[in-house]
Amino acid sequence: MQLFNKLSFRTKINLGIVAVILVFGVLLAFLVSRVAATAMSGEIKKRGMSLAQSLAPRATNSILALDFLRLKNMVDEVVASSDDIVYTFIQDIRGQVLSHNFKSGFPTMLKDANQIPPGASSHIQLLNAENELIYDFALPVMAGENRLGTVRVGLSRAKAEAAVHRLLLTIFAVSAGVALVAVGLGTLFASTVTRRLNVLRQSAEEMIKGNLALHISPRLERNCWEIRDCHKEECPAYGDTRRRCWNLPGVLCPECRDGSYEEKQAACRECLIYQLNAGDEIQSLAESFEVMAMTLDGHIQELEEAEKSLTRQQQLLKTILDVNPDLVSLQDENLVYQAVNPAFAQFCGWPENEILGRTCAPLFPSEQAAAHQAENMQILQTGGHKSREVPVDKDGEKRWLHMVKVPVYDGDRITGILMAARDITEIKQYQEQLIQSLKMEQLGRLSGGVAHEINTPLCVILGYAQMLLEDIPQDTESYEFLQIIEKQAQICRRIVSDLLSFSRHIESRPEEMDLNGSINEVLDLVRHSFKQDWIDIVPSLAPDLPAIIGDKEKLKQVWLNLLTNAVDSIGQDGTIWVGTRLDPQTNRVQVTVADNGxxxxxxxxxxxxxxxxxxxxxxxGTGLGLSVSFGIIHDHQGTITALSPAPGEFWENFDPAKAPVGPGTVFILELPVSREKSLEETFTEAAPAGLPAADQNAV
Amino acid sequence: MARWCFFVCMAVTCLLIAGCGDDEPVKKIDLSNREEITVIKPPAALTYAYLPQYSHNVSYKRHHLLVEYLSRATGLTIRQVFPDTFDEHINMVGRGEIDISFSNPYAYVQIARRYGARAFARIVEGKGEINFRGQVICRADNHRIKTPADLKGKRLIAVDAYSAGGYLYPWDWILEQGLRKKDFLEIAFAPGPGGKQEKVVMGVYSGKYDVGLIRERTLPILANKIDLKQIRILAHSRWYPGWVYAARRGLDPDILAKIKKALLALDMKIPEQRKILEKAGFTGVVPASDADYEAVRRLAASVESRD
Incomplete structure (x- = not known):
């Protein structure tokens, strides 16, 4: 059976045809042979009996007349009438042979070989004479009711059977011929079928390979629009030579019926187009196959488009999740992680793929995991959401997360929990700094108030001390004490002055000014005193620096504060490098004060x-110099940045003959050339008012 | 699959069983052992012959009981012989091969004249009729024959040239109508041995001949073979003496006496003998002499002279 299944369709058809024809040929031959043999036997018997019956009455007169010549003639005539008559003889009532056709004596055994039983009108006996079967017919010769003798006729069954054999041979020959013709026709028909089936198979293989642009069904001699002489170009069947109109929806033929595919097909079967162009089952299959391929192609293209869109969306979503600094995770109803983003994985310290399929137990410390578990179970049970700020230890550092957990619904059922957590450590720090700033603001106001209150008595103390110094001789101990009082009072006055400068917001008077000029004025003022401590000032001021809008006096205070800090950092024997330049890209002037302190x-x-x-x-020092300077620069919409140690590019500006005191410090200030312009360009860079300068320092 | 195989096998088996014939019993014989067949001469017996106006078979059927009766009654061995023709019958009487001849009067006058046979009895037919006559017949639908003159130019068949009822008597009637042999298109006699009366009827019935001459009482014999309505009897001949028993010349008078006695003893009243007589076609036998047939001799002479 397996071998049979492997045979080609054509071979199966041929084998089937040959088998059917041979089986029926054999059966037919067998049955015909049996029927023919029986019929022939019957015919032989009838014929033999007929011969005997025709001979017997004719023999009556001759027997009565004892006319042996006539009897002999009768016998010979009978034998000569057919070659299958072996013998004929006539016996009298005593069995004596009166006449026979044997030429050399009469076979003695033949006389009594066939006796008519009493009461019978005749008898047929099959004789086997030397392997030749002979039907012996015995018929009485009657004269009225009296029997005169017996007529015996012998017919060869073999010769009669030869006719049957010839019939059998003919049947077999005809069967073989029919089988050959049938095989030829079967091969022809099978080839017609198998050729088209092969086309279908190749088409199926092409479909498997992904080629859905199939051309299976034959081209029609006349298409539907040609038969109809229709010019409905908007009809989907118009101009479509590949698909049949009865397979297309929305055809505009008046006979075409809308509805289900079956209803349309039922209507189309009555249509002239269908009756003219419809083929057999294989062609119908090929047409359906082609329609299916085309439909499939369309669906696949739609699917591919959908897949591309889905992939884009997935990629987009993945990108959003991947680049999202927030921690995002999705857990199912069993609290098993189904999706996490890289930020979450990085926070947990686990690879993404290892997190998926796990619960939070192995990802977090046991206390946190238990807290998450309880919180998640509550969300699953109540359907509420959670939003809270959570302090966590990350690499020994305290971090703050703002965590939001919401349930995920599928219809009415909660199928998971979406968690999003944002690192708000910096926001927390901002909050703390803001609080600190508010404190400092309050402190500044308080200090200002205190300084203002102290300033008057201090002026009185200083004034009286100076008056007493004028009155008291210089070589007295009192004079010395008064000097000490004056000196300390001066220190207090400077402190109060700083406090007042810090706390009091003095209205700036911006005007166009020469930046290099303000710097040179300060340098001229301090150069001599700095020289006493072997500190060199190396100015490098850009000559073509444009004028800026600013408060010259306040900026001079800034330059002085920075130079003073540099001197304090160097102590003795150092170099201070002061440079200015214009940044054409930002249109800002840059002032740099570097020291090797x-x-x-x-x-x-x-x-x-x-x-x-x-x-x-x-x-x-009071610790207010840089704060005041920061405030002034901030008022001028500028920035100030401190770098320490000083970058190597600045070291070439220092005197190499002098050994550096330390790593050095560089203060870089940037000021807008035009205030309005600077406001537009540096809007995003400006620090919020009141914020401490640490921001800038971090740059 | 197995079920289909089973059905196919069963169908083939049924066909094979149905196709198998019953074998007939065969008797084995040897045809090589042979012997020469010699004709056995019939045992010596008194021979009895019935003029073959009918077939041998009819002759046998009619007279074999009578022959058996005569054998029993006389104690003699009597065998019926069957001459094929009237001529042969006459000749066999002349050769002595027929001892007792039962013939028509015309044949009798021939054997009496030629071979000296002598009549010793004659039959009685019907209700004591000792004479009989012939008939002229044609087909009932032969409308061309309405009068005796219409027979002219027709084809005629008779039983035999020596037949009394089947030729001599009706031919006499034809001659009396003024017709002669030359007036007929054809004159034929029934061919072959025996069955001559029937052959005349069949010749007319088949249309081969227009007119037939037969002995009266012939037609009823063919009632089972043909439709007698298709036969029309044109005319009857005169009555002449009937059939006659004659002994050949030289037959032992004692034997003849025994035979004559036995024949004359037949009686329709005796059931056994009635059956014999009915088979033979007559009702009794009466003594006769040669003189009884002078009329026939004259008729024959007259006919021969007119032909």
Missing amino acids: SGIAPENLKKIFDPFFTTKAPGG
């Missing part, structure tokens, strides 16, 4: 612009 420790770098922050010895 002791520098600023990294931990202090963020704090140097904080009020009252100082590393100087008590009485050495």
Whole structure:
């Protein structure tokens, strides 16, 4: 059976035809042979009996007349009438042979070989004479009711059977011929079928390969629009030589019926177009196959478009999730992670693919995991959402997360939990700094008030001390004490002055000014005193610097503060490099003050612009100089940045003969050339009012 | 699949069983052992012959009981012989091969004249009729024959040239109508041995001949073979003496006496003998002599002279 299944369709058809024809040929031959043999046997018997019956009455007269010649003639006539008559003889009532056709004596056994039984009118006996079967017919010769003798006729069954054999041979020959013709016709028909089936198979293979542009069904001699002489170009069947109109929806033929495919097909079967162009089942299959391929092609293209769109959306969503700094995760109803973004994976310290399929237990410390578990179960049970700020330890650092958990619904059922957490550590820091700024603002106002209150008595103390110094001789101890009082009072006055400068918001008077000029004025003022400490000032001022809009006096105070800080950082024997330049890209002027002093420790770098922050010895400074400078620069819509240690590009400006005191410090200030222009260009860069200068320092 | 195989096998088996014939019993014989067949001469017996106006078979049927009766009654061995023709019958009487001849009067006058046979009995037919006559017949639908003159130019068949009822008697009637042999298109006699009366009727019935001459009482014999309505009897001849028993010349008178006695003893009243007589076609036998047939001799002479 398996072998049979492997045979080609054509071979099966041929085998089937040959088998059917041979089986029926054999059966027919067998049956015909049996029927023919029986019929022939019957015919032989009838014929033999007929011969005997025709001979017997004719023999009556001759027997009565004892006319042996006539009897002999009768016998010979009978034998000569057919070659299958072996013998004929006539016996009298005593069995004596009166006449026979044997030429050399009469076979003795033949006389009594066939006796008519009493009461019978005749008898037929099959004789086997020397392997030749002979039907022996015995018929009485009667004269009225009296029997005169017996007529015996012998017919050869073999000769009669030869006719049957000839018939069989004919049947077999005809069967073989029919089989050959049938095989030929079967091959022809099978080829017609198999050729078209092969086309279908190849088409199916092409479909498997993805080629859906199939051309299976034959071209029609006349298409539907040609038969109808129709010019409905808007009809979907018009001009479509590949698909049949009865397979297309929306055909505009008046006979075409809208509705289901079956209803349309039922209507189309009555249509003239269908009756003219419809083929057999295979052609119908090919046409349906082609329609299916085309429809499939369309669906696949739609699917591909949908897949591309889906892929784009997935990619977009993945990009959004991947680049999203927030922690995003999706857990199913069993609290197993189904999706996480890289930020979440990075936060957990696990690869994304390893997180998926796990619960939060292995990802977080046991206490956090338990808290998450309880919180998630509550969301699943109540359907509410959670939003809270959570402090977490990340690499030994305290971080703040703002975590939101919402349930995910599929219809009415909660199928998971979406969690989004944002790192708000910096916002927290801003909040703390804002609080600190508010404190400092309050403190500044308080200090200003205190300084204002102290300033008057201090002026009185200083005034009286100076008056007493004029009155008291200089070599007295009292004079010395008064000097000390005056000196300390001067220190207090400077402190109060700083406090007042810091706390009091003095209205600026911006006007066009020469930046290099203001710097040179300060340098001229301090150069001599700095020289005493072997500190060189190296100016490098850009000559073509444009004028800026600013308060010259306030900016001079800034230059002085920066130079003073540089001197304090160097101590003795150092170099201060002061440079200006115009940045054509930002249209801002840049002022750089670099020194090779002791520098600023990294931990202090963020704090140097904080009020009252100082590393100087008590009485050495109020810690307000840089804060005041920051405020002035901020008022001018500028920025100030501190770098320490000083970048290597600045070291070439220092005197190499002098050994550096430390890593050095660089203050870089940028001021807009035009205030309005600067407001537009540097809007995003401006620090919010009141914020500490640490922001800028971080740059 | 298995079910289909089963059905196919069953169908083939049924066909094979149905196709198998019953074997007939065969008797084995040897045809090589042979012997020469010699004609066995019939045992010596008194021979009895019935003029073959009918077939041998009819002759046998009619007279074999009578022959058996005569054998029993006389104690003699009597065998019926069957001459094929009237001529042969006459000749066999002349050769002595027929001892007792039962013939028509015309044949009798021939054997009496030629071979000296002598009549010793004559039959009685019907209700004591000792004479009989002939008939002229044609087809009932032969409308061309309405009068005796219409026979002219027709084809005629008779039983035999020596037949009394089947030729001599009706031919006499034809001659009396003024017709002669030359007036007929054809005159034929029934061919072959025996069955001559029937052959005349069949010749007319088949249309081969227009007119037939037969002995009266012939037509009823063919009632089972043809439609007698298709036969029309044109005329009857005169009555002449009937059939006669004659002994050949030289037959032992004692034997003849025994035979005559036995024949004359037949009686329709005796059932056994009635059956014999009915088979033979007559009702009794009466003595006769040669003189009884002078009328026939004259008729024959007259006919021969008119032909």
